[in-house]
Amino acid sequence: MPRTAVALSRLQAGYQGKQVLDIESAEFPAARLTAVVGPNGAGKSTLMAALAGTLPSSGAQRNDYEGRPAFVPQHSAIPEALPCTVFDAVAMGRWAERGPWRRLNAADRAAIDDAMDRLEVRHLAEQRMSALSGGQRQRVLVAQGLAQRAELLLLDEPDAGADPKARGLITDAVRAETRSGRTVVQVSHNLAEARQADHCVLLHRGRVHAAGTPDDVLTPTTINEVWTPS
Numbered sequence: 001m002p003r004t005a006v007a008l009s010r011l012q013a014g015y016q017g018k019q020v021l022d023i024e025s026a027e028f029p030a031a032r033l034t035a036v037v038g039p040n041g042a043g044k045s046t047l048m049a050a051l052a053g054t055l056p057s058s059g060a061q062r063n064d065y066e067g068r069p070a071f072v073p074q075h076s077a078i079p080e081a082l083p084c085t086v087f088d089a090v091a092m093g094r095w096a097e098r099g100p101w102r103r104l105n106a107a108d109r110a111a112i113d114d115a116m117d118r119l120e121v122r123h124l125a126e127q128r129m130s131a132l133s134g135g136q137r138q139r140v141l142v143a144q145g146l147a148q149r150a151e152l153l154l155l156d157e158p159d160a161g162a163d164p165k166a167r168g169l170i171t172d173a174v175r176a177e178t179r180s181g182r183t184v185v186q187v188s189h190n191l192a193e194a195r196q197a198d199h200c201v202l203l204h205r206g207r208v209h210a211a212g213t214p215d216d217v218l219t220p221t222t223i224n225e226v227w228t229p230s
């Protein structure tokens with residue numbers, strides 16, 4: 001059994017007094033890919049923000065990993081008007097470790113180049129982010145996440161708007177991360193893709209409806225319970 005990278009118990013989180021998440025317990029195995037699935041509004045993005053520490057939560061979160069997590073949110077915060085190139089965007093992934101004003105060293109550059117190569121965006125390095133297509137932008141944002149070399153990588157629908165080739169690059173990158181011992185938690189609306197994960201957490205109305213192997217979680221019964229309109 002893999003060790004647990006993150007264990008949650010009685011986690012509650014929400015917005016402006018509105019409680020969205022109420023999770024009795026959930027575990028995310030280390031060096032494995034966990035797919036977080038559930039219908040719109042189930043609380044998937046809220047869970048990712050709580051795991052990333054960008055949204056306050058109550059309850060207990062036991063982390064068994066070093067450093068800060070890398071978080072690729074669903075709607076990235078790079079403003080359209082910012083004159084930011086693809087290289088700059090991926091380089092921001094190094095800020096967590098070095099701060100924004102320090103010069104990039106050789107290790108930073110290697111991490112940035114490797115991430116751009118893996119997502120095949122190096123040829124776009126000098127392009128403005130604002131000039132990219134939606135799918136190209138997603139690839140760059142995943143590259144920014146990879147460049148952080150974090151032990152926990154949180155991806156919120158990284159393949160939204162990505163074409164099959166881009167989806168394949170993202171899948172390969174995620175697999176390489178878990179092979180090298182990193183833990184990945186990925187929100188997905190694609191159940192076929194979620195079935196390929198090592199572990200699956202199915203959220204419904206802010207609670208964990210089922211968790212375990214994808215085969216155990218994504219049964220016709222649970223899918224019916226969660227996705228059938230009431």
Ligand SMILES: Nc1ncnc2c1ncn2[C@@H]1O[C@H](COP(=O)(O)OP(=O)(O)OP(=O)(O)O)[C@@H](O)[C@H]1O
Pocket residue numbers: 015020038039040041042043044045046047
């Ligand atoms: N910034 C916010 N302020 C207030 N309420 C929010 C905010 N973000 C999300 N919510 C609410 O929290 C609930 C869960 O939203 P969340 O985005 O976590 O769901 P999700 O499962 O990621 O949905 P989707 O599949 O549509 O991305 C929804 O009812 C949503 O309206």
